[in-house]
Amino acid sequence: MALLFLGACTARRDATRPPASARASALTVRVQRAVSGTGTWSLTYELPTPSHSVRFTRPGHGFRQSHWRVVEPAAASIERQGDEDVLTAPVGSPFRTLRIEVSSYEVKPEKDYQVFLPYSDGAVLFYTGVLGLTSGEEEPQPLHVLLIPRPGERVVVAGQSSEKEVRWENSPQGTYAYFGSGSVVREGVTAVVDPGMPRPLREHIERLLPRLFTLYTARTGSPLSFEPTLFISFGSTPRPGSINMSGGTLPGLVQLDIRIGANRLADPEVTRRLSELVAHEAAHLWNGELAVHEVAGGDWMNEGGAEAFALHALAELGTLPGEYVRERISDAVSECLFLLEGAPLRESSRPGKYTSYYRCGLIISAMAGASARQSRPEADIFTLWGRLLRDVGPRGHYDEERLYAAFASEGVSPRTLAVIRRLVDGPNTDAESRLLAELRLLGFEPRVCDGDSARTSSCVRVGRVPFLP
Ligand SMILES: [Zn+2]
Known part of the structure; x- marks a missing residue:
């Protein structure tokens, strides 16, 4: 789930554009769900200038031909040209208003977002990325999306929840907007379950x-x-x-x-x-959007960090029992060693190895937290990342050196950092003995399984997790 990185960059670019009021006219689209019936939606575009044709900015996977119907201008159709969909009006009749009726389709295209995602009570998530279009050869213009709920329903999008029309400036990658009447959690996060x-x-x-x-x-x-x-x-x-x-x-x-x-x-x-x-x-x-990395082979930082955040927080909130967390960390040590096969962690982007970023990344995070705690009892995985987030600032970029520097400032020892660097950069021919020695010094009480598994050499259980009570 690395699509966040692009998003952060685009959001920043959008912020530098002049506000809508400063432009003569803008490209807008009204999105409305039919009041009765289940699956019909109407899209009404107003173009800034009359045009003979428009080109959609994201692929339609054939659905703009099968499920979209152009109502205005009459006799216009959407043609597929390679990966692109182009709507062309009959010769000699430029248009500014474009009305399309869409029958919803609940299909997930490979490597793209599903446009209509149903909730079980009839509510729907609508993917706004499908709306983007450009007229002529110009640069894509910002698209102002007006999301209109049905009576008695609301729209929830980008932290807003409203029973009235919601205005949202689309980004090229779009977002999901909720249309329905379910209850909304609005405390720290806006959520519909x-x-x-x-x-x-x-x-x-x-x-x-x-x-x-x-x-x-x-x-x-x-x-x-x-x-x-x-x-x-x-x-x-x-x-x-x-x-x-x-x-x-x-x-x-x-x-x-x-x-x-x-x-x-x-x-x-x-x-x-x-x-x-x-x-x-x-x-x-926090670790993929408030701060961002673009390091090739560096996903152990965000994936391992997210694993550690989740286990630590859920143990503390009483959602996960300590025994379960210990199991998860034991499995992570075993699987990390098994998957690495002596190679540097940063080379795990190849097929079949990506899980190493989660498993080894979790162990690195757990070791860093335990090491920091040995010098500062209040330190944990959150204070380590908190330091990094403050160092790089909102929407800042990090890399391994900045993460290590934040770890060091929060009390992670040079010895633990050396073990982490070696795991990331290799060589890892003796990774098991080095990792076990460090885990021992950090209080994890690791032991190699005595069992009969064929994977005995990579089976390790930890007896203690230092952040658990
Ligand atoms: Zn993840």
Whole structure:
């Protein structure tokens, strides 16, 4: 989920543009859901100048041909030209108003956002990225989107929630806007959780969200410089035993879609996994958006950091038992060593190895937190990242050297930093013995499993996690 990085850059560029009022006329689109019936939407564009044709800025994957109908100008159609969709008016009749009716389609294109994401109560998330267009050869213009809720419903977008029309300036990558009547969490985060989720699970998540965002803000000492939004849709899946959690991130936004089989609806594992997923993705708002990195092979920083934020916060909030956290860290040590196979961690971008960034990254974060705590009892993973976030400032960029510097300033010892650097840069032929020695010095009480597994050489259990009570 690395789409955040682009978003941060674009948001900054948008901020330097003159306000809408300073321009003669702007490109606008009204988005309205049909009052009756289920799946019809109307899009009404006003172009700044008359045009013979417009080009959509994002691919339509064939749906602009099958599910979009041009109402005005009459006799215009949307043609697919390679990856691009182009709408052309009949010869000699330029247009300024463009009206399109769209029947919703609930299909996830490969490597792109699903345009209509249903909630189980009839509410819908609409992806605004699909709206972007340009007329002629000009640079893409900013698109002013007017989102109009149906009577009795509201629109929730980018931290706003309103029963009236909401205005939002689209970015090229777009965002999700919620249209529906579900209840909205508005404390630390603006969130809509699907009311069709089993009630204990929904109530748990709705209680967790404000506490989680408050904890991240307070403990890093770094409030987000934007209004975070989180959407969780829910549905069933035909396979009774399956748990399927997917989602994506966009600037300021976490979107999750949860599908649970009938036999798992009351399974505590669902609660744990969803809590971890929410806490992990929320952590990226701090380590992938409030601050950003673009280091090739550096995803161990944000992925490992997010894993550590999630486990630490959920243990502290009482959502995850200490025993479970110890298991997760034990598994992370074992899997990290197993996946590395002696290679430097930074080379894990290749297929089949990406999980190393999560596992080894979590161990690095846990070691850094424990090392800092040995010199400053109040230090933990949040104070380490809090230091980095203050060092680089809102929307600032970091890299490994800046992270190590923040670690060092917060009390991580030169010895622990050397172990971390070696894990990241290699060589790692003797990674297991070095890692175990350091974990021992930091109080994790690691031991190699005695069992009979074929992976015995990479099976390690930790007896203690220093940040747990
Ligand atoms: Zn992540």
